[in-house]
Amino acid sequence: MSCQFVLAGGGTNSHAGAPSCPVSIPLSTASAFRTLLRLKQAVAEKFNVIDPSTLSFSPDGTTVSEDLPSLLQSTKPVTVLVDGHAVVDPPGPSGLPFLGSHTEVYPDHIGNHERLFQRYGSVFQTTVMGRTVYHTNDPEITGHVFKESAFFTKEINKDHPLFGVLSPHAGVFLTSTHTAIWKEAHKFMVPSMGPKAIDKHMVTVLAIVRSTFPVFDELERTRQAFNTYDLMLKLSSQIVGKLFIDADFGHFDAADAPIHITVRTIYKLLGLNKKVTSWGDWYTWLPFGDPKRLRDTWHEVGERVAAHIAQAKVGEGDVPLQEAAVKTENLTVDNKGNKLPAPTRQPALIVAVTAGFVTTSALLSWLLFGLTSYEGCQASILQELVDNGMSDTTEMTSTFISNLTFLDKYVKETQRHHTTSFQPARTARVDLVLPNGMRLPKGAVVIPEVHHLHHNPGVWDNPNRFDPGRWDTEQVKDRHRAAYIPFAMGPRMCIAMNFVLREVKTILVQLVWRYEFVRVNPTEPIEYDPMFQTIRPRNLYQTTRRRTEWPAPSQKAAAAV
Ligand code: HEM
Numbered sequence: 001m002s003c004q005f006v007l008a009g010g011g012t013n014s015h016a017g018a019p020s021c022p023v024s025i026p027l028s029t030a031s032a033f034r035t036l037l038r039l040k041q042a043v044a045e046k047f048n049v050i051d052p053s054t055l056s057f058s059p060d061g062t063t064v065s066e067d068l069p070s071l072l073q074s075t076k077p078v079t080v081l082v083d084g085h086a087v088v089d090p091p092g093p094s095g096l097p098f099l100g101s102h103t104e105v106y107p108d109h110i111g112n113h114e115r116l117f118q119r120y121g122s123v124f125q126t127t128v129m130g131r132t133v134y135h136t137n138d139p140e141i142t143g144h145v146f147k148e149s150a151f152f153t154k155e156i157n158k159d160h161p162l163f164g165v166l167s168p169h170a171g172v173f174l175t176s177t178h179t180a181i182w183k184e185a186h187k188f189m190v191p192s193m194g195p196k197a198i199d200k201h202m203v204t205v206l207a208i209v210r211s212t213f214p215v216f217d218e219l220e221r222t223r224q225a226f227n228t229y230d231l232m233l234k235l236s237s238q239i240v241g242k243l244f245i246d247a248d249f250g251h252f253d254a255a256d257a258p259i260h261i262t263v264r265t266i267y268k269l270l271g272l273n274k275k276v277t278s279w280g281d282w283y284t285w286l287p288f289g290d291p292k293r294l295r296d297t298w299h300e301v302g303e304r305v306a307a308h309i310a311q312a313k314v315g316e317g318d319v320p321l322q323e324a325a326v327k328t329e330n331l332t333v334d335n336k337g338n339k340l341p342a343p344t345r346q347p348a349l350i351v352a353v354t355a356g357f358v359t360t361s362a363l364l365s366w367l368l369f370g371l372t373s374y375e376g377c378q379a380s381i382l383q384e385l386v387d388n389g390m391s392d393t394t395e396m397t398s399t400f401i402s403n404l405t406f407l408d409k410y411v412k413e414t415q416r417h418h419t420t421s422f423q424p425a426r427t428a429r430v431d432l433v434l435p436n437g438m439r440l441p442k443g444a445v446v447i448p449e450v451h452h453l454h455h456n457p458g459v460w461d462n463p464n465r466f467d468p469g470r471w472d473t474e475q476v477k478d479r480h481r482a483a484y485i486p487f488a489m490g491p492r493m494c495i496a497m498n499f500v501l502r503e504v505k506t507i508l509v510q511l512v513w514r515y516e517f518v519r520v521n522p523t524e525p526i527e528y529d530p531m532f533q534t535i536r537p538r539n540l541y542q543t544t545r546r547r548t549e550w551p552a553p554s555q556k557a558a559a560a561v
Helices: 027-032 036-047 068-073 109-120 139-145 180-189 195-211 213-221 228-245 261-277 289-311 320-327 342-371 377-387 398-402 405-417 468-472 497-514 555-560
Strands: 002-007 023-026 055-058 078-082 123-128 131-136 426-428 445-448 515-519 541-546
Touching (some): 002 036, 036 055, 109 123, 109 131, 131 139, 139 445, 195 213, 195 228, 195 398, 195 497, 213 497, 228 261, 228 289, 228 342, 261 289, 261 342, 289 342, 342 377, 342 405, 342 497, 342 515, 377 405, 377 497, 377 555, 405 468, 497 515
Parallel strands (some): 002 078
Antiparallel strands (some): 002 023, 123 131, 426 445
16 A cells, blocks of 8 residues: 655656656555654655655645644545645746846846845846856755755756866865765865864964064055055965965065965966856857966966975975874874875865965955944954953963954954855755755755855844844854854865964954054945955055054953953
C-alpha cells in the first residue's frame, strides 16, 4: 500500500504551473509517520523541498489538513503546498531583448537591487545577456544557501560572479567545493588564521601601522589632504604583502610613495572582473577588449606574485603564511609539517593577498569615514581608550582589544551599514524548492545580497540609521544567524574573519589615539564605484591633526579604579 502526493504548482522537474507527477510513499513504513513532521520529511525529500516544516497538505486540493490518519488513508493524491501556496518561479524584471535586465541593475546595483527587492519581494531573478542569477535578502533562505548541503554548494559555473577569475588551482575562494584541492588548501590555510598565528601576525600589523605615522605627520605638516581609500589600500596591502608573500611594497617610505605595481595590477584585475562578469557568459571569452585584458591581467598578477614568493626570505620560497600554517598548534589535520602542494601554493597565496587587501582597504576606509561622519563616534572610541589606560606604548594584546566594547559595536555597525560586499554566491545542486515555495533549477546561482540582508527592514530597526547602540538591543542579539554575514557563513566563509577584526581594531586604536580625523569634503556625496568588486568610498578626502591632549577618564572609569 502507498499514499500519493502531488506538488501544487508543479514539481521541480515540471514546467511552471504544470502539475507534478504524483509521488508514492509506501505505507509499509507508516509506523515511521507517527508525527506529521515525519511525513513532511518523507514528502519533502521526494520533491527536494529544502525545509520540510514549510509543507502543508490538502487531501481535497482546497482545505489544509493536519490529521495524519486521514492524510495517510486518502484515496486521491494529496496536494502538497509549500509555505501555504503552490510552488512558483521567482519573479524578476523581464528586461530588454539581448541586454536582459542589465539596465535594471547597473550602474547603481545597490540602489537598483533595493528597488527590485521592494518590487518583487525577498527573492528575484535577473538575466543579463543570458546569465541568470537569483538574489535574496532573506536570512532564512541565506542560511540554507550557505550550508554546503545536498541542495547548495559553491560551484563556480558560467552564471557565477567569480566565473571570470575561476582558478582550478587556487584551492580557496576561486575553486569549487567538491574538489580535492579546496579541501587540501583549506586545511592548510585555516590554521594560519588561528588565534596563535593571529598573535604572531599582529606584531607585523603593529609595526606597519606605526610606520604610517611619519606619513600622516608629513601630510599634516604640508597641509595635504589624502584620499582615504588610496591610503588604506596602501596600508592593507603593505600588511598582507609582508605577511603572506614577504613583500615590502614600500608604501610608507615617503608620503608620496607610489602604489606598488603588484598591488596596482591586482586592483586592475578586480575592476576588470566586476566589469566583465556584469555582462554575459559569452562576453567573458571574447578574444579582445576587457575580457582579454582580464585574462592578461590575471596572468600578470601570477607572474608578479611568483616573483615575490621566489624572493621570500623564509626558506626556499616559503613565506610567513605557510610558516604559520605548518607551525601553529591549531593545525589538527596535518601535524607533520607538510606544506601546501606546489601547484596550489602560488595561486592560494595570490588569493590570500588579493582577498586580504581589497576587502580590508574598503572596510578601513568606511571605518575612517564613520569617524568624521557619525557624531560622537570618534570621541567615544578615544574616551574608551583613555578609560582602558591606553598609552603610546600599550601592547595591543587580544585582551586589551576585546575590552574595547564600543569599538566592537562601531566595527560591527560599520560592517552592517557599509557592507563591503563580495556578492558571495552558491549554486543549486539539484532542482529544488526554497522555504518560500519558489522553485530553482539545478545549476541556479543564488546570491545572498549582503548589503540588503544588512538593511532588511524585517530584521533591522531603522536600517539606514548608523547606530552602534543597536548591538546592545535584544532584537539584534536574537537576530537570525544569517541576518548579519559580512564574512559570509558556512564552510566557504572567510577564513580570516578573526584576523581581520583584530587587525582593523588594532589599526583604528593606533590611529585614533594619535590623530584626530577630519573630513575635508563633508558635503560631497560619497560615490562607491559600482564597477568594482568591493564597495568602497571612492571620493573621501580627510586630514589628520596630531593629538596633543586627551580627555580625562570618564566618571565611570574613574570610579572603577
Ligand atoms: C574586511 C575584510 C574581509 C572581508 C569583508 C572578507 C569577506 C569574505 C567573504 C564574504 C568571503 C566568502 C566569499 C564567497 O563566498 O565567495 C570570503 C572568503 C575568503 N576570504 Fe575573506 N574577507 C576579508 C578579508 C580577508 C583576508 C585578510 C584574507 C586573508 C587570508 C581573506 C581570505 C579569504 C579566503 C581565502 C576566502 C575563501 C575561503 C574558501 O574558499 O573556503 N579574507 N571573505
